[in-house]
Amino acid sequence: xxxxxxxxxxxxxxxxxxxxxxxxxxxxCHTVTQLHSLVDALRGAHRMIYGLQQLxxxxxxxxxxxxxxxxxxxMMVxxxxxxxMMVxxxxxxxMMVxxLSPxxxxxxxxxxxxxxxxxxxVLCGVNYxxxxxxxxxxxxxxxxxxxxxxxxxxxPVESILMLTEDEACPQKIPTKRNMRxxxxxxxxGNRARDSLFFHYSGHGAQQKDYDGDEIxxxxxxLIPLDHETEGKIIDDEINxxxxxxxVHGAKLHAVIDACNSGTVLDLPFVCRMxxxxxxxxxxxxxxxxxxxxxxxxxxxxxxxxxxxASGYTPNAGAMTYSFINAVKTAGPAPxxxxxxxxMCSAILEAQSRLTYTDSDESSEPLLTSSEKFNIxxxxxxx
Numbered sequence: 509x510x511x512x513x514x515x516x517x518x519x520x521x522x523x524x525x526x527x528x529x530x531x532x533x534x535x536x537c538h539t540v541t542q543l544h545s546l547v548d549a550l551r552g553a554h555r556m557i558y559g560l561q562q563l564x565x566x567x568x569x570x571x572x573x574x575x576x577x578x579x580x581x582x583m584m585v586x587x588x589x590x591x592x593m594m595v596x597x598x599x600x601x602x603m604m605v606x607x608l609s610p611x612x613x614x615x616x617x618x619x620x621x622x623x624x625x626x627x628x629x630v631l632c633g634v635n636y637x638x639x640x641x642x643x644x645x646x647x648x649x650x651x652x653x654x655x656x657x658x659x660x661x662x663x664p665v666e667s668i669l670m671l672t673e674d675e676a677c678p679q680k681i682p683t684k685r686n687m688r689x690x691x692x693x694x695x696x697g698n699r700a701r702d703s704l705f706f707h708y709s710g711h712g713a714q715q716k717d718y719d720g721d722e723i724x725x726x727x728x729x730l731i732p733l734d735h736e737t738e739g740k741i742i743d744d745e746i747n748x749x750x751x752x753x754x755v756h757g758a759k760l761h762a763v764i765d766a767c768n769s770g771t772v773l774d775l776p777f778v779c780r781m782x783x784x785x786x787x788x789x790x791x792x793x794x795x796x797x798x799x800x801x802x803x804x805x806x807x808x809x810x811x812x813x814x815x816x817a818s819g820y821t822p823n824a825g826a827m828t829y830s831f832i833n834a835v836k837t838a839g840p841a842p843x844x845x846x847x848x849x850x851m852c853s854a855i856l857e858a859q860s861r862l863t864y865t866d867s868d869e870s871s872e873p874l875l876t877s878s879e880k881f882n883i884x885x886x887x888x889x890x
Contacts, residue, residue, distance in 0.1 A: 513525045514556075515532055515541055516555075516556075517534040517536070517537065517539055517541060518537075518539060518541075519534060519536055519537040519539065521534055521535075521536045521537075523535075523541075530542065626701060626702055626703060627661075627662065627663045627664065627667055627702075627703045627704075627705075627890070628663070628667040628668070628669075628694060628702075628704060628705075629654075629657055629663055629667065629668045629669070629694070629704070629705035629706070629707070630668075630669045630671070630690045630691060630693070630694045630705075630706050630707070631650040631653050631654055631668060631669070631670050631671070631707045632650060632671045632672070632682050632687060632690070632707065632708045632709070632710065632730075633646040633647040633648070633649050633650030633651070633670075633671070633672045633673075633682070633709045633710065634646050634647075634672070634673070634682045634709070634710035634711070634731070634732065634733055635647050635672075635673055635710075636710070636711070636733065637673055641711065643710065643711070645709070645825060646672075646709040646710050646765075646825065647672045647673065647674055647709075649707075649709035649765055649825050649828040650670060650671075650672050650707065650709060651670075651672075652828060652832060653707045653763070653828060653832070654668055654670060656832045656835075656836075657705065657890070660835070660836065661835075661890045662890075663705070663890075669690050669693065669694075671686055671687060671690055673733065681733060682710070682732055682733045683732055683733050683734045683738065684732040684734055684735065684738040684739065684740075684741060685738070686732075687730070687732050687741060688741065688745075688749065691706070691746070691749045691750050692749055694706060694750065694760075695749070695750060695753045695754065695760070698753065698754060698755055698758040698804070699755060699757070699758060700755065700756060700757025700758060701757055701758070702757075702758040702759070703759055703761075703889075703890050704754075704758065704759065704760040704761070705760070705761050705762070705763075705890060706750060706760065706761075706762040706763075707762070707763045707764075707765075707828070708730055708762075708763075708764050708765065708766060709765040709766070709825050709827075709828055710730065710731055710765075710766055711730075711731035711766060711767065712728065712729065712730060712731065712764070712766030712767040712768040712769045712772065713728075713729050713731055713740060713767070713768055714726040714727065714728055714729065714768045714814065714815075715727050715729055715740065715742065719744065719797070721744070721774075721797045721799075723792065724814065724815075726814065727742045727743050727744060728742070728743045728768050728769060728770070728771055728772040728774075728814055729741060729742045729743065729768075729772070730746070730764075730766065730772065731766075743771065743772050743773065743774040744774060744797075746772060746773055746774065747773055747774035747775070747799055750762070750773065750806070751773060751774070751775065751799070751800070751801055751806045751878065752798070752799075752800070752801060752802060753801075753802060754801040754802055754803070754804025754805070754806055754878075755801075755802050755803050755804050756802075756803030756804060757803075757804065758804040758805070759804060759805045759806075759807070760804065760805070760806045760807070761807050761808075761809075761890060762806075762807070762808040762809070763808075763809045763827060763828065763831050764808060764809070764810045764811060764827070765811050765825035765826075765827035765828045766810075766811060767811070767812065767817045768812070768814055768815065768817075769810040769811050769812060769814075769874075770810050770812060770813040770814040770815075770874045770876070771792060771810075771814055771876055772808070772810065773806065773808045773876060774792075774799050775792070775799065775806055775807075775808055775876040775877055775878050776791060776792050776793050776799045776800060776878065777789045777790070777791060777792065777876060777877045777878070777879065777880050778790040778792055778874065778875075778876050779848075779874070779875040779876070779877065779883060781848060781852075781872075781875075785845070785849060787845070787883060789880040792876075799878075800878050800879075801878045804878075805877075805878055805879065806877065806878040807844070807875065807876070807877050807878075808875070808876045808877075809827070809831055809847075809851070809873055809874070809875060810827070810873065810874045810875075810876065811825065811826065811827035811871060811873065811874075812827075812871035812872070812873075812874065813871070813874055817871060826855050826858050826871075827851075827855075827873060829854065829858060830850075830851040830852075830854035830855045830858065830873065831847075831851060831873075833850070833851075833854045834847045834850035834851045834854055835847065835888075837850060838850055841887045841888075841889065842887070842888050843883060843884050843885065843886060843887055843888060844875065844881075844883040844884075844886055844888050845883035845884035846884075846888075847888055848873060848875055848883065851873045852872050852873065855871070855872065855873065
């Protein structure tokens with residue numbers, strides 16, 4: 509056996525050449541390897557030594573360990589594995605590096621629930637603690653809305669994203685950046701039959717309209733926790749993020765419990781209701797900027813008109829309270845008209861116990877929509 513030569517085929521298989529053989533054929537790829545001279549054998553031995561040196565560098569093992577792992581020729585014949593197993597055992601260096609690499613850092617949005625599901629919601633409650641303009645019940649509003657969605661509307665807990673000052677995760681504090689990110693998460697990948705819900709309880713405001721798309725010359729805005737340094741979130745941006753991406757068959761419902769919130773989603777149609785229950789749709793379109801959806805439906809219940817202040821009950825915002833109360837008492841499959849009437853009644857009842865408003869005038873909920881529809885024939889469903 510000492511006169512035999514070990515020859516490596518170009519397919520990677522090692523073969524033993526008998527003494528005096530001028531050529532040998534690989535049983536795997538059938539390639540014929542010529543064995544012309546002792547020089548070729550010496551070159552093969554040189555390549556084998558060079559390969560062992562490379563393996564030693566890659567695995568950082570001393571040469572004696574590498575040689576100790578190499579079986580003598582007779583054992584190699586007994587233990588030789590089929591070619592495909594040899595390939596599997598000889599891992600490329602890059603694969604070894606990948607296995608030894610540290611895990612990638614967590615994604616920024618890893619703490620958020622998965623955006624893909626039939627029902628999901630974003631709930632924002634901002635109390636502005638420590639500020640002269642602090643509020644008392646907005647975080648409670650968000651928590652009440654979460655309980656309502658889970659217990660009465662069938663929303664999975666894991667599909668609801670809460671943004672309040674009580675949250676431990678920095679990504680769930682209602683800053684401008686986090687609120688923008690949460691709104692994008694809500695509509696990301698939306699599809700037919702998705703039910704999306706956005707709730708905000710906090711301060712609202714108006715500011716001058718600079719792009720000429722408002723009839724009254726004023727943009728409506730939500731006030732994030734860090735608005736003093738980062739600014740407000742105006743209705744133009746809210747419409748672009750929440751409304752325009754909605755595809756055919758997807759629905760978004762928003763409940764905005766804030767002052768000056770009537771058209772804060774910039775939806776093109778406002779439902780104007782009379783005290784006797786009659787109504788008319790008022791078109792808010794002004795200019796050439798499209799404010800509708802990509803085929804889906806968007807509906808917003810606001811606490812008051814654009815130039816009005818919202819009301820508060822002792823424990824919650826009047827809008828949050830009236831919306832939850834109306835849906836609970838309306839019975840199965842209420843219409844939008846029934847809900848509006850019940851909400852008006854609930855707010856009037858709550859205002860008899862009102863503890864705070866920004867004006868002496870009472871406010872009534874306002875419905876805006878991406879399309880006109882019959883509010884007494886169309887069923888409300890989340």
